[in-house]
Amino acid sequence: MVPDDRKYTQDHEWILVEDGVGIVGVTDFAANELGDVVFVELPEVGAEFSQGDVIGTIESVKAVADLFLPVSGEVVAINNEVTDSPELVNSDPLDDGWLVKVKLSETGELDKLMDAAGYDALVGG
Amino acid sequence: MNDAPELKTTPLTAWHRTHGAKMVPFAGFEMPVQYEGVLAEHAAVRDRVGLFDITHMGEIAVTGPDAEAWLDGLATNRVAGTRIGKVVYTAMCRPDGGVLDDMLIYRLGAEDWLVVCNASNHTKIGGWLAEHRPSAGVDLVDRSSETALIAVQGPDSRELVCRLDAMAPHAADVAALEFYSGFTVAGPQGRWVVSRTGYTGEHGYEIYVPNGDALAVWEELLAKGEDLQVAPIGLAARDTLRFEVCYCLYGHELEEDITPLEAGIGWAVKLKKDAFVGRDALKAQKAAGVPRRIVCLEVTGRGIARQGARVLHAGSDVGYVTSGTFSPTLKKPLALALVAADVPDGALVVDIRGRLIDCHTVAFPFLAARTKGDPRAERTLS
Numbered sequence: 244m245v246p247d248d249r250k251y252t253q254d255h256e257w258i259l260v261e262d263g264v265g266i267v268g269v270t271d272f273a274a275n276e277l278g279d280v281v282f283v284e285l286p287e288v289g290a291e292f293s294q295g296d297v298i299g300t301i302e303s304v305k306a307v308a309d310l311f312l313p314v315s316g317e318v319v320a321i322n323n324e325v326t327d328s329p330e331l332v333n334s335d336p337l338d339d340g341w342l343v344k345v346k347l348s349e350t351g352e353l354d355k356l357m358d359a360a361g362y363d364a365l366v367g368g
Numbered sequence: 369m370n371d372a373p374e375l376k377t378t379p380l381t382a383w384h385r386t387h388g389a390k391m392v393p394f395a396g397f398e399m400p401v402q403y404e405g406v407l408a409e410h411a412a413v414r415d416r417v418g419l420f421d422i423t424h425m426g427e428i429a430v431t432g433p434d435a436e437a438w439l440d441g442l443a444t445n446r447v448a449g450t451r452i453g454k455v456v457y458t459a460m461c462r463p464d465g466g467v468l469d470d471m472l473i474y475r476l477g478a479e480d481w482l483v484v485c486n487a488s489n490h491t492k493i494g495g496w497l498a499e500h501r502p503s504a505g506v507d508l509v510d511r512s513s514e515t516a517l518i519a520v521q522g523p524d525s526r527e528l529v530c531r532l533d534a535m536a537p538h539a540a541d542v543a544a545l546e547f548y549s550g551f552t553v554a555g556p557q558g559r560w561v562v563s564r565t566g567y568t569g570e571h572g573y574e575i576y577v578p579n580g581d582a583l584a585v586w587e588e589l590l591a592k593g594e595d596l597q598v599a600p601i602g603l604a605a606r607d608t609l610r611f612e613v614c615y616c617l618y619g620h621e622l623e624e625d626i627t628p629l630e631a632g633i634g635w636a637v638k639l640k641k642d643a644f645v646g647r648d649a650l651k652a653q654k655a656a657g658v659p660r661r662i663v664c665l666e667v668t669g670r671g672i673a674r675q676g677a678r679v680l681h682a683g684s685d686v687g688y689v690t691s692g693t694f695s696p697t698l699k700k701p702l703a704l705a706l707v708a709a710d711v712p713d714g715a716l717v718v719d720i721r722g723r724l725i726d727c728h729t730v731a732f733p734f735l736a737a738r739t740k741g742d743p744r745a746e747r748t749l750s
Contacts, residue, residue, distance in 0.1 A: 281694035
């Protein structure tokens with residue numbers, strides 16, 4: 244069972260919201276599919292996006308995966324530790340491997356995302 | 369209904385599946401792309417010893433009194449005069465000089481040769497050889513479907529290979545085996561070919577066995593290599609390993625529209641030979657000035673340049689990346705690129721999905737191979 248303190252997307256990302264700010268990362272499933280992450284490109288702090296926009300990339304040795312923003316809003320922080328040590332995405336994708344923090348502009352969008360049970364069903368976990 | 373032909377398997381496919389391998393289709397086979405992970409597997413080969421199931425490669429037996437001269441007329445490198453027990457790395461080209469494949473040619477006897485070609489070009493090369501076979505003097509037998517191939521690569525590979533029961537009586541031969549040499553051994557199910565060859569840039573061996581011996585050899589290597597921490601290695605690490613030492617990969621640095629001179633394997637092209645398919649075109653290209661060359665690039669901006677990325681110099685397109693990745697040993701994004709020959713060494717730009725990222729040329733190769741000499745020779749990492 245994936246943690247039920249957060250919501251999930253079809254693209255295997257999670258968002259944990261506290262006081263109108265969502266922390267965004269990728270799930271264990273995604274980290275596993277990617278293999279060894281060697282490079283992460285994150286957006287600039289202050290950039291604004293709409294739900295579903297591509298905001299960066301996560302790259303393994305062999306492949307490039309887009310990073311999407313699960314909800315509309317402004318990027319208020321990025322995880323510099325991950326840009327320095329991309330392997331954090333593999334070792335701790337749900338915590339230390341967080342990617343961006345976004346100030347939600349439309350909290351209603353969260354309702355469109357999956358809960359833990361829904362995501363478990365998606366990945367058969 | 370799925371009309372796709374089923375993927376071929378090797379004698380080790382079941383083993384891969386039950387040992388955590390991520391399997392992918394490759395050249396008509398289901399192959400392990402990784403087990404533990406590409407970075408760990410890459411390091412295992414550089415630091416210790418790793419095993420590769422490369423049974424998908426093609427093996428074509430060429431025999432007969434005219435085999436030597438005939439192969440010499442198709443290969444770019446010198447084949448005639450090869451001593452028994454030596455292995456030749458060569459290209460075979462089209463008449464216009466474009467590369468059909470790069471391959472190894474083994475001389476196992478006076479009239480007994482083995483052509484080992486890329487899995488992706490197996491059908492093409494099989495057809496090319498059949499098409500050019502004379503009516504007499506040369507016999508061709510495709511042995512691929514009965515031959516398994518296991519590579520043992522890394523600084524501890526010699527130690528491990530000598531521990532095999534079938535190799536114990538031949539330990540002296542293994543110890544004396546020179547780079548690009550091989551010999552045959554009587555294995556339980558038939559003839560084995562053991563050569564000191566490989567695609568990783570480390571000291572290593574490639575062992576050709578009948579299918580029936582493959583699983584036993586694989587498991588014996590794993591069991592006897594436990595103290596050496598031997599690891600199974602997938603195709604992903606096979607690519608990063610060869611990339612760091614700048615070995616060509618067909619479909620990347622070599623293609624039918626690239627000549628061996630452009631690809632940087634001119635050392636395997638003997639233009640002074642009497643004749644071989646493509647010789648005249650290559651001589652003409654050399655005389656006129658080879659129009660393109662492979663360069664080694666280090667990406668200094670943020671990004672990983674991958675195959676197909678355009679390379680620019682002074683704002684103009686000058687070529688493209690043939691292979692690129694994040695180098696596990698050197699820990700930076702590196703790329704091989706085919707560019708116009710007159711592009712000077714120094715600063716260039718690579719287009720990574722629309723972003724223009726700085727890069728510059730570096731000396732070839734990125735990492736020195738340790739295939740000869742001390743398997744643990746120190747390498748300066750720039």
